[in-house]
Amino acid sequence: MSRPALRSIPLDQHAKGADAVTKEPPSLDRVGATPMMAQYIEIKAANPDCLLFYRMGDFFELFFEDAEIASRALGIVLTKRGKHGGNEIPMCGVPVERSDDYLSRLIALGHRVAVCQQVEDPAEAKKRGPKSVVRREVQRLVTPGTITEDRLLDPARANLLLAVGRRKISEQAQAYGLAAIDISTGRFSLSEVADGELAAAIARHEPREIVLSEAIHSDPALARLWRDTSAAVVPLAQAELEPASAERRIREQFGVATLDGFGAFSRAEIAAAGAALLYIERTQIGARVPLSAPTREASGATLSIDAATRANLELTRTLSGERKGSLLDTIDRTVSAGGARLLAEHLAGPLTDLEAIVQRQAAVAYLTEEAALRGALRDALAGAPDLARALSRTGLGRAGPRDLAALRDGLDAAARIAERLASLQGAPRALAAIGERLAGIDSGLVAELAAALADDLPLNRRDGGFVRAGYRADIDESRELGRDSRKVIAALQARYAEESGCRTLRIKHNNMLGFYIEVPQAVGEACLKGLMRDFVHRQTMIDAMRFTSVELGELESKISGASDRVLAMEGEVFEALAALVMAQATVIADVAEALAALDVAASHAELAVELDWTRPGLDAGVAFAIEGGRHPVVEAALRRSGEPFIANDCDLSGKESGRIRLVTGPNMGGKSTFLRQNALIVVLAQMGAFVPARSAHLGLVDRLFSRVGAADDLARGHSTFMVEMVETAAILNQATRRSLVVLDEIGRGTATFDGLSIAWACLEHLHETNGCRSLFATHFHELTALSQRLSRLDNATLRVTEHRGDVVFLHEVVPGVADKSYGLQVARLAGLPKGVVARAGAILKGLEASERDRPTRRKIDDLPLFASLADAPPSEPAQAVMVDDTVGALVDELDPDAMTPREALDALYRLKRERARKA
Known part of the structure; x- marks a missing residue:
């Protein structure tokens, strides 16, 4: 996704209004502009890297280039408004009431938005002169990392x-x-x-x-x-x-x-x-x-996982960027927003502190055994609103009545949970600590919020009506006055209608005229003949006439005064309640964190009971013994379709260094699933959760590396093979004895001998230099011979059987070596034309026969090129060999640095043939 370029802006250039303006963009000149457009240009000049939402009545308007950008991004109509510099001014706008929806779309595209509001009454602007414009100021810059509104988050x-x-x-x-x-x-x-x-x-x-x-x-x-x-x-x-x-x-x-x-x-x-x-x-x-x-x-407090590994394992997002289908989506059983965020944080940064992990596990284990307690806690947590975000908006002055209600309900739920936790016997330290943190709630604050706030609350404080009846007598009196005045308006309308004989006479209200009398145009003057001396004409419409009267004006002043007084008094109540909340902001923030931690522990427990997961054993060594391990995401997908998941064991334990398991087998046999599931079990274990296995005993992992799958990066000029080599290089350079390395099909993106050489050397490096626990999947069956030379390497394969010419994948990992890759069978399953599959089979037989019949072919493990460094024989002095000019010319043509091992071998054979011919 492309984003707008952002450049650095000195702080003093972000002015609050039109009176504190610095330079203007060169394309916008105030000369000749209308007063309103001059103000816009000044404010835009102070915020050049933001789209300017310029408040005009009930709309936020955008002009010039901002309008063109916004119209494309939001799919709204681009119009024109007047001219500037001889050119029409592009313009588009969004309703203020729906501005959050448009803001969220712009922010998602990487834009920043300056929100410019009217900060004075239009009547005050008119006092300065007929051409004066309403004062406006940028009240905030909305950027992707500084959003606070619930609807944008x-x-x-x-x-x-x-x-x-x-x-x-x-x-x-x-x-x-x-x-x-x-x-x-x-x-x-x-x-x-x-x-x-x-x-x-x-x-x-x-x-x-x-x-x-x-x-x-x-x-x-x-x-x-x-x-x-x-x-x-x-x-x-x-x-x-x-x-x-x-x-x-x-x-x-x-x-x-x-x-x-x-x-x-x-x-x-x-x-x-x-x-x-x-x-x-x-x-x-x-x-x-x-x-x-x-x-x-x-x-080093958290498990180090690089960006490539996070993407390969799809921890919080799938490769397509979606949450659905990720590990986070699969394990999330939280019931609160704060708990969901904390779960994602724990998954992104699993711990390396053994004591902290054990404490988390103990809380999960306790809740798995106490089903009634777990259910009650989850019910209470589900009723707790998002305390943390409501508190932040209150502190910023952006809260509404519903935020105060969220604080009231959240603190009330926390108090009930604290009582339940205080009654527990033998609770683990982590749960006891959560109970202690929740016990600090001031019940007086909850009671005050409950007494002050009405049941039905508006979204914004400016709408009024959020103070409960009976909380303040003066507010109740003013409200009653307003209600009585409206009754008087209705009575006055009935009297005017009777006196004029015009039953269609109505007293109406709008923001421009206030209260006014309206009668149909056709009967206007006739109906009001006897009342015209008391009425003042206001407007003549196509089908109606509008009037006012002294009596109606006095009544309007009384009503509007009562309404304004109520809003002002309710504003005082809101500010007082917000001050009470902020006086306990530290306690409330701690309560919010404690509720989130409890939700995560209960979520892990619910998941463990639901899916029969087990508590892993952890220590500071290099153990890695998993029995009946399963891939949590794949298992969930299979369960939805009614199919079972085949569990597999994995033991990479060693005394001082971990073992390396070399896994061979066909594509679609389950190698990648097996590799990934063991990496995911490590992540789950070290975040404090239970794991999908019959049992698991793991030594703490300091770094997790996964190189699984293939993808190119054309934007950076990297082929699939280059990306593979870059990621592999990072692994070999950083993995330690306590790391877990998961590698799949290293070397498959280049020529056979090139790839085989690289894979061979990587295995030796992991064994001799890194000394880490590793799973290494490959189609290079020649590598299995290394188990005879590398003491900590063993072979495993995915079981496959053939039935009536079709391959059946059993998805079982067993000791041993695959006898072949079953590539043709997989091609047939993929739907390749029968003729292509048949021709490929014939070619394969010919190639296999050619390899068997080649008299000069040597075993791969006999080649000095592939001997391990420890077994390589010492160099012997070179013997002078006399060659004729033909052989010398052939040698001169060779470029050893540019040759693959196979090309070098072919060149050697050519030289031998030429030498034999000359002899």
């Missing part, structure tokens, strides 16, 4: 803004600081990663928007990373990101004199936090965003 997904800082470690090495902020919930975390881990860290956070300095953005070594990310990338001017100002922003945000109370942060982390807070200050136009105190994530 995915309730099950965090909406992260990620800022990147950098510090120099040495001449060759640098470290990157990451600040992850979700302003919709107040989450704020900091971490630091080494040079080569930046891409993996960004992939784990899955941010919507990335903020960084111009220097980092323009670094050639990182250009591909910023180009390939799906997040919007916003570089900031270097002058705004001075180290001293970064630390000052953090102190001001939390009202502290020093950062020591939060922990020790590196310079890179402080730089990232400062950049994030600067960007938030810019987009929120100075509004203070309520954030939790920054927490620091220790290096």
